[in-house]
Amino acid sequence: MIFPIDETHNPALTSWVETAQGHPDFPIQNLPYAIFAPHVSDPRPGVAIGDQVLDLRGVAGLGLIDPELVPAVQEATLNALLALPVEVRRRLRTALSAMLSSVQHERALRPLLHPAAACQLGLPAAIGDYTDFYVGIHHATNVGRLFRPDAPLLPNYKHVPIGYHGRASSVRPSGVPLVRPNGQRKAPDAEIPDFGPSRRLDHEVELGIWVAEGNRPGAPVPIAAAPRHIGGFCLLNDWSARDLQAWEYQPLGPFLAKSFHTTVSPWIVTPEALAPFWRAQPPRPEGDPDPLPYLWDDEDQRQGALGLELRASLSSAGMRNAELAPQLLSRAAASNMYWTTAQILTHHTSNGCNLRPGDLLGTGTISGPTREGYGSLLEISRGGAEPIDLPTGETRTFLEDGDEVVLSARASREGFVGVGFGECRAVVLPAPAP
Ligand code: MN
Numbered sequence: 001m002i003f004p005i006d007e008t009h010n011p012a013l014t015s016w017v018e019t020a021q022g023h024p025d026f027p028i029q030n031l032p033y034a035i036f037a038p039h040v041s042d043p044r045p046g047v048a049i050g051d052q053v054l055d056l057r058g059v060a061g062l063g064l065i066d067p068e069l070v071p072a073v074q075e076a077t078l079n080a081l082l083a084l085p086v087e088v089r090r091r092l093r094t095a096l097s098a099m100l101s102s103v104q105h106e107r108a109l110r111p112l113l114h115p116a117a118a119c120q121l122g123l124p125a126a127i128g129d130y131t132d133f134y135v136g137i138h139h140a141t142n143v144g145r146l147f148r149p150d151a152p153l154l155p156n157y158k159h160v161p162i163g164y165h166g167r168a169s170s171v172r173p174s175g176v177p178l179v180r181p182n183g184q185r186k187a188p189d190a191e192i193p194d195f196g197p198s199r200r201l202d203h204e205v206e207l208g209i210w211v212a213e214g215n216r217p218g219a220p221v222p223i224a225a226a227p228r229h230i231g232g233f234c235l236l237n238d239w240s241a242r243d244l245q246a247w248e249y250q251p252l253g254p255f256l257a258k259s260f261h262t263t264v265s266p267w268i269v270t271p272e273a274l275a276p277f278w279r280a281q282p283p284r285p286e287g288d289p290d291p292l293p294y295l296w297d298d299e300d301q302r303q304g305a306l307g308l309e310l311r312a313s314l315s316s317a318g319m320r321n322a323e324l325a326p327q328l329l330s331r332a333a334a335s336n337m338y339w340t341t342a343q344i345l346t347h348h349t350s351n352g353c354n355l356r357p358g359d360l361l362g363t364g365t366i367s368g369p370t371r372e373g374y375g376s377l378l379e380i381s382r383g384g385a386e387p388i389d390l391p392t393g394e395t396r397t398f399l400e401d402g403d404e405v406v407l408s409a410r411a412s413r414e415g416f417v418g419v420g421f422g423e424c425r426a427v428v429l430p431a432p433a434p
Helices: 056-061 067-073 079-083 086-101 103-112 137-147 223-229 242-248 298-303 317-321 341-349
Strands: 033-037 044-049 052-055 113-115 130-133 163-165 171-173 182-185 194-197 205-211 230-237 262-264 308-315 327-333 360-362 404-411 424-429
Touching (some): 044 056, 044 067, 067 079, 103 113, 182 242, 205 308, 205 341, 223 230, 223 341, 230 424, 262 424, 341 360
Parallel strands (some): 130 360, 171 262
Antiparallel strands (some): 033 044, 044 052, 052 113, 182 194, 308 327
């Protein structure tokens, strides 16, 4: 098994932190990492357990973790932790699982717990580079169909994982409001563009992949080695200004339509935590080409897909004022990815490009095959032609100021304790005067 199931996944395992039992996201079987600030400042690494965050720097101070890990938890980012060999990272998970389950550590560790709701959760890593892929085949087909009804997928799609270099400086943690971007808009029937607030602001439901160990320049990561370079996963909302995008994207691809803001959930859910939820990559439809040899690995095909359900919901300012629950926009399985996360990572390095610890890769929008699973408003509203109804009587084609989008994810499997990712949330603020 690439990520072995071990005693840390035992469904009978419980924690002396009472809220871990039955917690939808963070039971003791999960143990994701984040950078948190227990007070107004001094951000540091922590691990989620129930509704609490355990201060890893404090744990190191008690001499309870591997000496190799001690320098990494003194940092204000998780880059140094991600850079450690996979064996060391796995030992930390095993040690934390033992400490948080055994009452013998309760007295020493309880003072190191902080209620998550009272903490600031920041970006988990200093992101050197961010790359966004396009592996959600239903999304690619739906969007392609809006532009090219008879040939929605371009001929390269089933041979090469498509991606573009995103903007690392504007990746922000969940909760930071999103300011509607200004930009060049040109309606199809207009002769020239004008400049002003985007009128077609959209969300995109994606998974983020945090790079663990890097690779040297000129030394591609073979696909069988890709799993050790994956440090974990988060939710990623690749906010997109569709009107800016439609005008600017040719011939070099997305630019200012995407680079104004990307939201990530703060917790890094490790591939080890997800061990029970890896499953076979769905077989390609009859007639599709086989991946080229450098993208093929039997084990990756057997268990390189993630058994996760992704959800997006929307609440308008009016809905929140009326105390109405958010409206579910979509739910879809992460297995709707045409390429696995290992194929994405290996392809990225295949030309010799070096990835570094803390780099962020996005999968691209993950949509299901039918409307209930569409991971963007562009698809849900069919390019703005079919508005959706909100419980206040409002309608939406794209996002309005005051709207809040929340992404969530859940892994579950019979016989195991399910885990979640926490929230990836942001509210839309008005554009500044152009
Ligand atoms: Mn995207």
